[in-house]
Amino acid sequence: QVQLVESGGGLVQPGGSLRLSCVASVSIRTLAWYRQTPGKQRELVAQVFSGGYTNYVDSVKGRFTISRDNARNTGHLQMNSLKPEDTAVYYCSIYTDSGRYWGQGTQVTVSS
Secondary structure, three states: OOOEEEEOOEEEOOOOOEEEEEEEOOOOOEEEEEEEOOOOOOEEEEEEOOOOOEEEOHHHOOOEEEEEEHHHOEEEEEEOOOOHHHOEEEEEEEEEOOEEEEOOOEEEEEOO
16 A cells, blocks of 8 residues: 655745655655645646656746655655745645555645
């Protein structure tokens, strides 16, 4: 059974930073971070492919950085210059050789 554990969410003031982490029990092919707010669809925030190519939603470009450590089956989302509109539950999602898996979600709240 694949296990995927997220950490790093919390409360931060506008302009602050947080680093989300995602640790998998298996090798990762593609790693992505999504976010969701009540009443809205889950939104793709960033993803990194096995070759290292990355892409970001326009609203986070220049502020968020996605990374991965293949040796540790780990991914991160460094979030800087956070804004109140970044408030959401953030989910890690991975593609592996056996399918796609989701983390349990971690709450990020940006508020003064």
